[in-house]
Amino acid sequence: xxxxxxxxxxxxxxxxxSMTLQCTQDMNHNYMYWYRQDPGMGLKLIYYSVGxxxxxxxxxxxxxxxxRSTTEDFPLRLELAAPSQTSVYFCASSYPTxxxxxxxxxxxxxxxxxx
Amino acid sequence: xxxxxxxxxxxxxxxxxxxxxxxTYSDSASNYFPWYKQELGKRPQLIIDIRSNVGEKKDQxxxxxLNKTAKHFSLHITETQPEDSAVYLCAARQAGTxxxxxxxxxxxxxx
Numbered sequence: 001x002x003x004x005x006x007x008x009x010x011x012x013x014x015x016x017x018s019m020t021l022q023c024t025q026d027m028n029h030n031y032m033y034w035y036r037q038d039p040g041m042g043l044k045l046i047y048y049s050v051g052x053x054x055x056x057x058x059x060x061x062x063x064x065x066x067x068r069s070t071t072e073d074f075p076l077r078l079e080l081a082a083p084s085q086t087s088v089y090f091c092a093s094s095y096p097t098x099x100x101x102x103x104x105x106x107x108x109x110x111x112x113x114x115x
Numbered sequence: 116x117x118x119x120x121x122x123x124x125x126x127x128x129x130x131x132x133x134x135x136x137x138x139t140y141s142d143s144a145s146n147y148f149p150w151y152k153q154e155l156g157k158r159p160q161l162i163i164d165i166r167s168n169v170g171e172k173k174d175q176x177x178x179x180x181l182n183k184t185a186k187h188f189s190l191h192i193t194e195t196q197p198e199d200s201a202v203y204l205c206a207a208r209q210a211g212t213x214x215x216x217x218x219x220x221x222x223x224x225x226x
Contacts, residue, residue: 033213042121042204042216043159050211058213059116090158102147102166104214106158 001026004107006091012113021076023091031094032074033104035060036087037066043090043110049074056091081114088112117142120206121217128179128195130226138205138217139187145207148181149214153202162203163190195224 007022025032030051035043035058046060049068063085065077074093076086091107118141128134140148149164165179165188166170172179176195179186188207192199202221204213 029215035216041221042218043206043214045213045215047211059215063127102149102164102208103161106160108158 003027004091004093004105005090006110008110009108010111012115013078015081015083016077017081018077019081021078021091021112023076024072025074025082025091025105026072026106027073027093027105027107029093029095030036030096031104032068032072033090033092033094034064034074035059035090036083036085037090037109038087041061046076046089060061063076064083078112086112107111117145117207117209117212117215119205119215119217121205123220125221125223127223127225129188130195130197130224132195134190134195134199134222134224135191136205136222137176137187137205138189138191138207139185141186142207142209143183143186144194144209146210146223147208148179149206150177150179150190151206151217153204155201159204180217192222195222197224197226200224 004025033048034046047066049055089110091106094104121138146167151159153159178191204221206216208214
């Protein structure tokens with residue numbers, strides 16, 4: 001299994017541009033998550049999904065959108081990029097939280113800079 | 116919603132000493148408390164976790180304790196080694212939701 005994969009690894013955007021961060025998992029996990037990590041800070045939850053077609057806002061959803069059309073994919077969309085969105089973005093997945101295993105598996109991250 | 120506070124933000128110890136990191140959470144419905152280790156430029160990786168029906172869990176040199184009444188949990192690392200140097204992240208979650216993380220503790224172990 002490749003686990004959780006993210007593309008791209010790095011990206012530089014200009015203010016006002018848009019982009020989609022891709023996330024795919026091959027572990028058949030129902031739950032998927034997007035976090036951002038600013039320098040010296042913990043992980044802040046942006047959005048999460050408990051299954052295809054279902055998404056929920058996290059702690060910092062403003063400026064982002066998500067969709068979940070398949071179990072495997074959970075893309076994160078940035079519209080009108082702003083410098084405040086400069087961060088490292090981590091995607092994660094897990095089995096249902098009431099089920100047998102609770103561990104969230106993280107992808108390698110996408111380092112985004114908005115200039 | 117859930118809020119997780121983590122202390123200290125930085126911790127420096129000598130090799131062989133013990134290290135303790137503490138977290139408090141706000142939502143009494145939270146029932147799962149993991150600890151992640153994140154090395155520089157890498158993804159977070161789970162090192163130990165505990166559910167709300169257990170008070171303590173050990174795995175070799177690391178242990179986690181949970182006090183549900185006070186709503187706090189702690190990570191204990193004994194006989195620290197230089198390779199333990201990293202950022203440690205605590206988190207809390209209730210069923211059906213996502214992990215909410217603390218701000219992290221940067222542990223430095225000097226030899």
